[in-house]
Amino acid sequence: MKNPMFWVLLTGMAILLIHQGLPVHSQGDSQTDNKVMDNITVRQGETVFLRCPQGDIVTHTAWLNRSSILYAGEDKWSVDPRVSLVTLNQEEFTIKIEDVDMTDEGPYICAVQTSRRPRTTSVHILIQVPPTIINLSKGIVVNEGSNVTLMCQASGKPEPSFTWKLLSPSGDLASEDEYLDIPSISRQRAGTYECTAVNDIATDVQTVEITVNYAPSVSEGRDVGVTLGQRGVLECEADAVPEADFEWYRDDRRIFNGFDGMEIEDAGQLSKLTFFNVSEADYGNYTCIAINKLGSSNTSFVLYEVIEPTSSTLLQGPGAVQDGNSGSMGTHVHTYTCLLLAILQFLLRF
Ligand SMILES: *[C@@H]1O[C@H](CO)[C@@H](O)[C@H](O)[C@H]1NC(C)=O
Ligand SMILES: *[C@@H]1O[C@H](CO)[C@@H](O)[C@H](O)[C@H]1NC(C)=O
Ligand SMILES: *[C@@H]1O[C@H](CO)[C@@H](O)[C@H](O)[C@H]1NC(C)=O
Ligand SMILES: *[C@@H]1O[C@H](CO)[C@@H](O)[C@H](O)[C@H]1NC(C)=O
Ligand SMILES: *[C@@H]1O[C@H](CO)[C@@H](O)[C@H](O)[C@H]1NC(C)=O
Numbered sequence: 001m002k003n004p005m006f007w008v009l010l011t012g013m014a015i016l017l018i019h020q021g022l023p024v025h026s027q028g029d030s031q032t033d034n035k036v037m038d039n040i041t042v043r044q045g046e047t048v049f050l051r052c053p054q055g056d057i058v059t060h061t062a063w064l065n066r067s068s069i070l071y072a073g074e075d076k077w078s079v080d081p082r083v084s085l086v087t088l089n090q091e092e093f094t095i096k097i098e099d100v101d102m103t104d105e106g107p108y109i110c111a112v113q114t115s116r117r118p119r120t121t122s123v124h125i126l127i128q129v130p131p132t133i134i135n136l137s138k139g140i141v142v143n144e145g146s147n148v149t150l151m152c153q154a155s156g157k158p159e160p161s162f163t164w165k166l167l168s169p170s171g172d173l174a175s176e177d178e179y180l181d182i183p184s185i186s187r188q189r190a191g192t193y194e195c196t197a198v199n200d201i202a203t204d205v206q207t208v209e210i211t212v213n214y215a216p217s218v219s220e221g222r223d224v225g226v227t228l229g230q231r232g233v234l235e236c237e238a239d240a241v242p243e244a245d246f247e248w249y250r251d252d253r254r255i256f257n258g259f260d261g262m263e264i265e266d267a268g269q270l271s272k273l274t275f276f277n278v279s280e281a282d283y284g285n286y287t288c289i290a291i292n293k294l295g296s297s298n299t300s301f302v303l304y305e306v307i308e309p310t311s312s313t314l315l316q317g318p319g320a321v322q323d324g325n326s327g328s329m330g331t332h333v334h335t336y337t338c339l340l341l342a343i344l345q346f347l348l349r350f
């Protein structure tokens with residue numbers, strides 16, 4: 001069975017074939033019939049069957065991977081356990097390769113020695129690999145205005161293509177590349193970015209977080225009117241990343257929590273200064289300062305007095321009014337005066 005001359009010829013022929021890039025048709029001057037079969041496309045991990053038609057007058061037959069013999073007849077030459085014989089008879093010579101991988105891609109040749117002349121059949125195995133994102137930028141924290149580039153590298157065959165998406169706030173992004181450039185990033189561009197790598201076989205998706213830091217900006221303080229002895233609350237709201245720390249001042253004097261029946265309560269973007277029982281001395285000008293490592297912002301509030309007609313006044317009528325405008329005037333006049341007072345107080349704030 002093992003005719004040395006045949007194998008020498010075979011190996012030489014195979015090397016020649018590889019060298020010439022697998023000619024589709026035999027050359028006229030050749031003594032060999034060369035046939036090229038359709039490419040076999042198979043996914044990584046699957047099993048591929050290599051089938052070679054024989055003929056009833058075959059004397060020698062072999063399957064080669066490039067120039068190395070996998071099987072010569074029923075003799076296995078390959079040491080690879082994934083390679084095995086399926087069928088060997090007068091019609092066909094079939095071997096299989098299990099759990100194929102990228103390195104198995106390439107030309108495979110079936111060489112047959114008939115009584116007349118040698119014949120080869122070559123087939124090209126193409127391996128497909130699903131995309132896997134192998135190198136994605138880590139989550140980053142940047143200051144507003146920075147130039148940001150995100151990277152998403154993926155393996156896969158065919159070569160994967162990429163899409164980028166900003167998930168929250170949602171929006172598709174222009175890049176169709178491994179790289180996403182975000183020049184001079186704004187706070188609106190902070191969020192979760194999704195990279196999708198896709199090829200003919202599958203898709204891989206991963207996300208990365210961008211945090212954009214910016215200095216606080218506090219919303220303008222609204223002055224608050226409170227009646228003596230009542231509860232009063234000043235609210236200071238700051239938009240900032242990272243979250244701001246708050247400081248409260250009465251004129252130039254810093255106020256601390258628990259001071260004089262006051263309470264300072266911070267919850268995220270909001271700081272509240274509460275007076276549990278407003279006294280005459282509490283009326284005045286307050287300033288809230290929001291601070292983070294990128295800067296600060298402040299606003300001022302005036303806590304002013306509101307004199308409300310007491311409930312007893314309303315119940316007892318004009319006779320009980322304490323402003324001196326009581327007496328013979330009618331209820332209508334009194335109501336009018338009250339209204340005027342309220343308007344006056346409102347105007348005095350400015
Ligand atoms: C088979 O695959 C090879 C390598 O990718 C390619 O050059 C060749 O054109 C393909 N042949 C056919 C018939 O598709
Ligand atoms: C085919 O040859 C290549 C290159 O030598 C090798 O890496 C691969 O494992 C071989 N595959 C089989 C099934 O023999
Ligand atoms: C990921 O990409 C970076 C930057 O290009 C490179 O330095 C690093 O080696 C890559 N890591 C892997 C696992 O490919
Ligand atoms: C961002 O990129 C622009 C244009 O390339 C450049 O002019 C600018 O200096 C960069 N900014 C920073 C903060 O690196
Ligand atoms: C508020 O303070 C005044 C004066 O100190 C006091 O008379 C009054 O009882 C207090 N009211 C409450 C609800 O604590």
Ligand SMILES: *[C@@H]1O[C@H](CO)[C@@H](O)[C@H](O)[C@H]1NC(C)=O
Nearest residue numbers: 251252285286287300301302
């Ligand atoms: C309150 O205080 C701030 C800071 O001291 C000052 O800028 C602002 O003009 C004051 N407002 C009033 C109404 O006095």
Ligand SMILES: *[C@@H]1O[C@H](CO)[C@@H](O)[C@H](O)[C@H]1NC(C)=O
Nearest residue numbers: 249287288289296297298299
């Ligand atoms: C408040 O902000 C103004 C600018 O808006 C700034 O000039 C001032 O110094 C700030 N005041 C404090 C106490 O930080």
